[in-house]
Amino acid sequence: MEQDVFKKMLKEKGLKVTGQRLLVLETMGAHLGEHLTAEEIFELARTKSPEIGLATIYRALQMLVNLHVVRKVSFDDGFARYELSRNLSSERHHHHHAICLGCKTVFSLEEDLLEPLEEKLKERLGFDVTDHEVKLYGYCRVCREKDFRAGLDKAERLFTTDDKLQKGKRTMKIKKKELEESD
Amino acid sequence: MEQDVFKKMLKEKGLKVTGQRLLVLETMGAHLGEHLTAEEIFELARTKSPEIGLATIYRALQMLVNLHVVRKVSFDDGFARYELSRNLSSERHHHHHAICLGCKTVFSLEEDLLEPLEEKLKERLGFDVTDHEVKLYGYCRVCREKDFRAGLDKAERLFTTDDKLQKGKRTMKIKKKELEESD
DNA sequence: TTCGCTGCAAATCCTTTGCATGATT
DNA sequence: AATCATGCAAAGGATTTGCAGCGAA
Numbered sequence: 001m002e003q004d005v006f007k008k009m010l011k012e013k014g015l016k017v018t019g020q021r022l023l024v025l026e027t028m029g030a031h032l033g034e035h036l037t038a039e040e041i042f043e044l045a046r047t048k049s050p051e052i053g054l055a056t057i058y059r060a061l062q063m064l065v066n067l068h069v070v071r072k073v074s075f076d077d078g079f080a081r082y083e084l085s086r087n088l089s090s091e092r093h094h095h096h097h098a099i100c101l102g103c104k105t106v107f108s109l110e111e112d113l114l115e116p117l118e119e120k121l122k123e124r125l126g127f128d129v130t131d132h133e134v135k136l137y138g139y140c141r142v143c144r145e146k147d148f149r150a151g152l153d154k155a156e157r158l159f160t161t162d163d164k165l166q167k168g169k170r171t172m173k174i175k176k177k178e179l180e181e182s183d
Numbered sequence: 184m185e186q187d188v189f190k191k192m193l194k195e196k197g198l199k200v201t202g203q204r205l206l207v208l209e210t211m212g213a214h215l216g217e218h219l220t221a222e223e224i225f226e227l228a229r230t231k232s233p234e235i236g237l238a239t240i241y242r243a244l245q246m247l248v249n250l251h252v253v254r255k256v257s258f259d260d261g262f263a264r265y266e267l268s269r270n271l272s273s274e275r276h277h278h279h280h281a282i283c284l285g286c287k288t289v290f291s292l293e294e295d296l297l298e299p300l301e302e303k304l305k306e307r308l309g310f311d312v313t314d315h316e317v318k319l320y321g322y323c324r325v326c327r328e329k330d331f332r333a334g335l336d337k338a339e340r341l342f343t344t345d346d347k348l349q350k351g352k353r354t355m356k357i358k359k360k361e362l363e364e365s366d
Numbered sequence: 367t368t369c370g371c372t373g374c375a376a377a378t379c380c381t382t383t384g385c386a387t388g389a390t391t
Numbered sequence: 392a393a394t395c396a397t398g399c400a401a402a403g404g405a406t407t408t409g410c411a412g413c414g415a416a
Contacts, residue, residue, distance in 0.1 A: 016370060016415050038406080053373040058406065074257060078381090078405070096300070098310055107310065109300075117279070117292075118319065126324025127281055127290065135316045136301065141309025199390050199395060221381080236398040241381065243396095261380070261406090 002029075009067055023049055024060040028070065028084045033108055035073060035081035073133065075099055075106060096134040102143030109136075185212075192250055206232055207243040211253065211267045216291055218256060218264035256316065258282055258289060279317040285326030292319075 006025055007017050027044045028036065036044075042057045061082050064070035073081050075097070096109040118129040189208055190200050210227045211219065219227075225240045244265050247253035256264050258280070279292040301312040 011416095014370090018371065018415075020372070051373080055374080055407075056372055059371080062407095072259065074259065076255070076257070080405080098304060098312070100310070101313070107308075109304075114317070114319070121281060121292075121319070121321075125290075126327060127283070127319075127321055128327055129281070129319045129321035130284070131320040133318045133320075134297070136297070136304070136310075136312045137314040137316075138304075138310055138312035140311075144309060144311055194391095197395090201389075201396060203397070234398080238382075238399080239397055245382095263380080 006069065009069070013067070015063065019049065020045075020052055020056050021060050021063070023052065024057060024064070025069070025084075028082065032084060035075070035083050035106055037079040037081055039079070041082065071095070073097070075135070077104075095132070096136065098136040098138065098140075100140040100143055101137055102139050102146070105140060107140070189252065192252070196250070198246065202232070203228075203235055203239050204243050204246070206235065207240060208247070208252070208267075211265065215267060218258070218266050218289055220262040220264055222262070224265065254278070256280070258318075260287075278315070279319065281319040281321065281323075283323040283326055284320055285322050285329070288323060290323070 003022065003025070006022075010017050010021070023045050024041060027041055027048075031044070038054065038057050038061060041061070042052070042054045045052050045057065061070060061072070065072050065082075068085060070082050070084055073083065075081065098107040098109055099105075100107070114129075114132055114134070118132070121127040121129060186205065186208070189205075193200050193204070206228050207224060210224055210231075214227070221237065221240050221244060224244070225235070225237045228235050228240065244253060244255070248255050248265075252268060253265050254268055256266065258264065281290040281292055282288075283290070297312075297315055297317070301315070304310040304312060
């Protein structure tokens, strides 16, 4: 099980294996593809271990990010969000998000088109890319159809958009296969 | 001059043309390619107009973002940063950043490799991309050479990296031409 | 036993907001 | 004159931190 890999990572770094740390990891594992906030992880963890503190969640997340087990992302809604890297052993995980400015849904995409740019960067500037983050902002099908029915065109949508996303947004995951196969 | 375009935009939206708003725009125009924080813009603006308030800066920036004149970006250092869109009339501006985890320098890149993905998204999922943001994390040449001299390999660097960037980082701009022509 | 970890609460700090005043149309 | 913008100070809110007690090694 992956938990053993995690325990070994902790030990190698002289960090202690605690129930809280395992719980944070377990909670995130149970919500793959969602981009949870510290608060959300706290509430979820609390159902299993009511005495846990929010500060502990933050500290555990910070540590998990340092270990590259978890990635911190932001969709500019005022919260940091966290998601598990695909597996604990691989150093890199390609990572794209499509964020609907209409309904605030976050779609996770699995596709990597940055390799050419990254190679060029290394060759030409000596910049060695170890990770990347891609955010695509736009409008999903549902919102586009809704706007179409409401008679709004693209330009109008652009100007009625709040610059800040709302709280409590949904997240959705799209596998590469789905992206390539869907009608 | 571009300032007239901006004034017209304000009028069309029923917003007032004020000295403060013009000053914020002017200040940002004088620092193209730097990713200024609200505080930094405040300090710069203050040298020209000492009575200006920080809240006004925030409000002006919010408005400029809504008008798509300014873009809000974050490098996870706890500050929102703002940069002028290339020109006030174009709706889209392709935009990539390479962030050195060693010296925290932010390199701005001009290159767009996301078109294929965006087309696919629209075709397959009906998602219409209106904007995007790309962040590449890694190590610049200077830091790589420094680490090399210090005998650190890539894996060690990864584990000694703080998850948070320091304050007061420098920014640097790289034109597409430079990227393609440098040694 | 020795440190590191946890929980609680207080502190931080960027950003937003309320309100009276001042500027723009 | 009517309305919107500004400045100040206070509030807000996510995240961090100090510290005493606890738990893992």
